[in-house]
Amino acid sequence: MFNDIVDQLVDTLVIGMTYFIFDATVKRVNPKFTNVNKEHELTLNNNTKIEEADVHLNVEKSRYQFIKINELKWDIDKSNKLLDIIGILVEVQNVFSITTTKGVKTNKREIKIIDKESAPVMLTLWDNYAINEGSKLMDIIGENPVIAFSSIKQIDYQGGSLGTTAFTTIDINPMITEVDELKKWFTLKNGSKKILLKASNEDKYKKVERIEMKDLMDKEYKTILNQYYYFEGNIVNLENEKLWYNACKTCKKKVQLKGDHATCDKCQNDDTEYTQKYFGKFKIKDSTEIITVTIFEELETLIGCSAIEYAISSEKYKQKLDVCLSKNYYFYFKMDSKNEGSRKSRSIVIDTMKERNAQKRSIIDVEDDEDKKGKKIKIEKD
Template identity: 25%
Template sequence: MSDLPQLTAGICTRINDNVREDDQLFNIQPTVQLLSFKKIPPTSGPTQDRYRVIVSDGEHFLQSMLATQMNYIVEEDQIAKGTIATIEKFSVNLVQGKRLLIILALKVLVKHAEKIGSPKALQPRGEDGAPASAPVTPGPSTSTTPAAAAVPARQQTQAGRGGRAAAVYPIESLSPYQTHWTIKARVTNKSDIRTWSNQRGEGKLFSVTLMDESGEIRATAFNAAVDELYDRLQDGKVYLISKAKVNLAKKKFSNVNNEYELTFERSTEVEECHDATDVPTVKFNFINISSLQDVAKDSTCDVIGVVKDVSELSSITSKATSKVIPKRELTIVDRSGYSVRMTLWGKQAEQYDENDHPVIAFKGAKVGDFQGRSLSMMSSSTMHVNPDIPEAHALRGWYDAAGADQQFQSHTGTMVSGGGITFDRAEIRNLNDVKVSELGMFDKPDNFCARATIMHIKSDNISYPACPTTGCGKKVLQMGESWRCEKCDKSFPKPEHRYMVAMAVSDYSGQAWFQGFNDVGQTVFGMTADELVEIKDREELQYNTVINASIGKTFNFTCRAKQDTYNDQTRVRYGISRILPLSYREEAKYLADLLLTSDWAR
C-alpha cells in the first residue's frame, strides 16, 4: 500500500463544502481513487451516453460525472474499479440541490489498486455551502424550479465590461435551464453569411463553432444579430460570450458534438479576450484514409493527409439557384497507402494556391460515394494547412522520406448498387417527423427511409418522350415525322417514353408528395412507360383503371429531401431514390428479430 500514490486528503470535503469565493480550489490537481463507474444512457433525443463515477480521497467519497469528451477512457478500458488518478481539470455543478464534480481531464496513475481507507458519504451542500436539506429563506430573486437541473457552482473571475467580474462556465455545463452564464471560447469555424427566402419570409444567418477545454458548441445568428456580430467574431480568436439562448441542437444541420446549440440575439454580449492561454485550439479525431470505406455516406469525419495532386479551378452551375460555384479537387494521401479525392468549393477553391505538397488537416469533411469514396468540404468544415500538431509532423517526415514515390490505392469500386443509398427498416421515419425535422432545408440534401401508401397519382404528364440512346434519356423534340435529341445530335423515328411520376403518399402521421422517375413508375405500374402510353392513346378508360389499381399500394421508400426554388418560391422536394414492394417474409423476420432482441423477450 505504501508504494501507491498518496490521495489528496480532504479534497472531497473541500469540493462538497466549496463556496463561490474559493476559486483557488480549481487550480489544484487532486489525486483520487475511482471506486466505481456506471453508464447513464440518454433519456431522450440524440444525446450521448454519460458515465457516473464515484471518487474517493480515502476519507470521503463524492459523486462525479465524466465530461462527454472523456468517455473514451471507459470505452477503451483505460480505467477500472480502484484506479488511482489525478484530476487535471474539473468543474462543479449544482444538480437538484447537490454538488456534482465534473471531470474534464484525467491522468491515470495506477489502473488496478485495492480500496484505500473506509471512505464515508458526505452531507450534500447547496450552492451557498449550507446543507442541502436546510430550509431556504425566501428572497426577492430566489424563484427556482426542479427543471433547473444543472447550475454550475464553479465561478472563475475575469474582468468584464464596466469593471465587473464575469462568471466563466465551461461549454460542457450549458443547458436551457440556465440564464446567467458567460463562456470563454475560441472560434474554430465561421461560415459565410447565407440568405433564404420562402413562404415565411426572408432572412440571413451565419454560424460559428465555439470551443473551450470542455467541448464544442455551435452558435447561429439571424438577421439583426448578423449585422451586429459578423465582423466582430473572427476565426481563431477567443471571446467572452453571454446572453445567448441555449436550445436543443438540430443534428441534421451540424456536426458539432453537443446536444445543445446557441442562438445569438441582438442583446448577446461578445467581448474579445486577449488572455487565451487556457483555451485550446482545434481538436481533431482523425481516421486513416483507408478506413473511409467503413464510414457511412453523408456522415462527417476528420482526416489528415499530404496533397499529392491538385486539379485546375473549375465550376458547376447550381440547379436550385442557377449560381456558378467554383470547385477544385485535391488528391490527398496518408501512410495507410490509400488516396482520396477532396473537393473544395467557393472561396476555398479560388484561394487555394499551395503547390509544395502541403500537409492539410480537414475537420468535419463530408463523406461521399462518388466512384467509391470521396470527401467534400461543407460550410461547417474547416481546413488547416501545415498545422503545428504531431500528426502533421509525422506525415511530413514520412512523405519526404518515402511517400512521394509510393503508389496509392483509391476506394474506386467500393460503391454499392443504387448509388450507395439503401433502405434500412431500423431507420424508417414517419412523414410528420420528416417535415418537423426540416429535412432538406438549408444548404444540404438529406436522405431518409419511409414506409407509405399511395393515395393519389397525377395522371397527366406521367411520362415524357426521351432519347432511346443508352445512357442518354434526355427529352426529345418532335420535328415532322422524327424525334430530335439535341444532346446526341441525332434523330429517331420514335422516342422511348420514360416515367416522371408525382404521387401523394400517406402514413399514420401525415401526407407528403413524392417524385420519382423511370424505375419508380415501372415498380408502381408493373409495365414500361411505352406500354402505359400506348394504353392511354388506345383507351382512356383502361388507362385510368391502371392508374387507380396502384392507389392503396404500400411501398418502402428511400428518399432524398432537397430544397428547390421555382418561380421565386422555395420548397422542399422529396425525390424517390429507391422504391421496394413490401416483402412480408422480410417484414415478419425483422419484427421477429426485434422481439428476440428486446428486453421483454429476455
C-alpha cells in the first residue's frame, strides 16, 4: 500500500476483524526482501474496496511461525530477518525518549519475556509501540500475560536482544495453543516471577562449556544468544577504586550530578531520578593467562550488600572485598557480540560467578531433644 491509500484505510482496518477485499492484487513476495517472512503479499490501489464481513475467520494459528527464544542465534548476516516470538511478560520498564545516532528523536521502552526453555530476553518497543502497546503492557504486567510478537528483529545490544520494526504486530493472549501451554506452565510454576527467573537462571548454566582463559583470547567462538561458557581463575587485583556509579533509574546509564539535580544525557532529562549501581574491573589469572573482567550487579553477591549500602559505608564493606582477592572462582559469561569484540582487548563482561571452594552445609539428621522440648539438628559441610 502507498501512503495515500494507507491514509484512507488507517481508520477502517482493525486487527482481528474479517473483511471482504475487492479489486486488489495478490502476488508472490519479492525474494530480494529477506526481511519478509510471508510467501504472498496483497497490493491495494485507489479502486480497492473493503467491506467488513459478517463471519469471523480464525487465522491466528497461520499468522505465526514461532521460533523458541533459546534457539535464537546471533548471525550478523541474518540480522535483517524478521521473526515471530511468543513468551510470558515478566517485566516492563518506563518509556523514555532518546536521540539516535542519526539525530532522530524517538521513544523507547524495554520489556522482558520468557518461555519454558529460556532465560529472560529483553525486547525493545520503539516509537509508537513504546507509547501505545507499551502502556497497555504496563497496565497488565501484574497478570503476566502471554504476548505474541510477529515481525520483530534481533538487535546487537547488551549481548543480543530483540526489537520491534515497522511491520511488528503485538497480540495479548491470542487464541492459539501456544498460549494455553505457556499459561499451564506458568501455573505449575506457582505463577511467581521470582520462581520463574530463578529457574531460568539455573537452567541457562546447565549446558555451559568450560574453557581456558588462553583459549578465550585466542580461539574463535560462535556468538550464540544465551550460549554460556565459564573459566576458573583467581582475583588478583581490583582495577578501579570506586566500585559504584550514579545511574539513571530509567535507562541505567551514568548521570551527571549538578547540585541537587541529576542529568541523564541519554534520556535528555535534566532532573532524572537516580540510584547507585555496581561497576567493578578486576584482574583475573589462571595458569595460562591474565585478563580483565567487568562485573556489575553480581558484585552484590561477592561483597554482601547492595550498591546503595556500599556507597554509604564503603570502608565497612571494603574489608570483605579484600578477603575475596586471591580466592578462586568460576566465572560465567555469555559469548555474545559485545564480548566477542571486547575479548580481543583481553577483557570480558561476567554474567555471574561462584567461589570454587565454597562450602555448603547440609542437614543430615534431625532428632528430638526431650530436655529442651525441641529438636537437635546435625549439620555437616559438603
